[in-house]
Amino acid sequence: MIIGSYFWCYPVTSLIGGMAAERWGPRYVVLITSLVSGVLTVLTPAAARLHYIAIVVVRFTLGIAGGFIYPALHALIARWSPPTEKGKFVSAMMGGTMGTVMTWSVTGPLVEKFGWASAFYVPGVLTLVWCAVWWYIVADSPAEHPRISDKERKYIQDALGDKVKKSKGLPPFKSILTSLPFLAMIILHYGNLWGLYFIMTVGPKFVSSVLGFQLSAAGVISALPYLARLFLSVIFGVLGDCIMARNLMTTTQIRKFFCLFSHIIPGVFLILLVYAGCSTALSVALITLSMGANGAATLTNLQNHQDLAPNYAGSLYGIANAIGSTAGFFTPMITAYFTRSGNGFEQWRPVFFIGASVYIVAAIFFIFFGTGETQDWNFPKDDEESEKSKKTDLKDAKDTPLSVISSK
Known part of the structure; x- marks a missing residue:
């Protein structure tokens, strides 16, 4: 409790x-x-x-x-x-x-x-x-920071453009919840959290129950999967930024390509774990590699909400994380169901297949329906109306004779 x-x-x-x-x-x-x-x-x-x-x-x-x-x-x-x-x-x-x-x-x-x-x-x-x-x-934004240089402030503001504003209103929930790209992002995030909770709860239990090795008892070894994810997430993050800076891929292509590393490869390692036999070293290596490859999530589900709506990035992540955290309830229940009659490889095999399937299916769904493009509902309505007003004024100015403008 x-x-x-x-x-x-x-x-x-x-x-x-x-x-x-x-x-x-x-x-x-x-x-x-x-x-x-x-x-x-x-x-x-x-x-x-x-x-x-x-x-x-x-x-x-x-x-x-x-x-x-x-x-x-x-x-x-x-x-x-x-x-x-x-x-x-x-x-x-x-x-x-x-x-x-x-x-x-x-x-x-x-x-x-x-x-x-x-x-x-x-x-x-x-x-x-x-x-x-x-x-x-x-500080909340570069404009409000009292100690950064004017050069740094201008660089960040120019890079962000008009995509991010200091929002005070509620997010456009109707547009968000009916958006297919947002649904694809939620499914990808759910698959990621399912895999993480799976490794954290089911992985050590499998190694201890089936292989007779208490992974959590060895401090260094139990930290290896997390350290691998930490280290590789930085590598993937820098790699993605280099690709973006050199325009080698579009944002959407980066998000979809790196699903191979953040979701599909970790899923494959989970399947291989079932066939690792009684090799403790190989089992620990596969768990570590699965978590390490998932470090690429910094370029997929952990960043995609920033693409879809920078104005509401916190809200989008909050919704996805609230839904994804339910994976922590389900993975132990599924494990308990399939291993209720024993702790052999046969009982554990469907547990790992389910974990791997959630990983991989989530990635495939995102590859088909996800995007890295900023959505129209990122911009508050007053900004849209202001933009329309500017266009109307510009059109009126074009239609007004020069002599009338001069007299005005």
């Missing part, structure tokens, strides 16, 4: 996190939710001494705050990253993976030397220090 309480409200706040960032600014949304998270983490030992229900309340509130973070960061990226550098910006969000690995590495020694409560105090205090750095360094 304590562990699961974090996720009770996480999908809901993930859904609204992007809209909050677009309305009030991602800088404030990330700052406030991170402050809340840091304070609650520091208070966790006190809650534990009070009652286990107190920990449930703390964890539940942490989940509420945590749901805002990633949609708000995507809204921030949309306002700061030039199209030819977006891959590096998105891959930098894999810092969350680095945080996970570092926390695993640090908390063990902390508990042994200073007691279990220090595993909450140290990360909590570090979060509060980070909030101060965030407040000083970050």
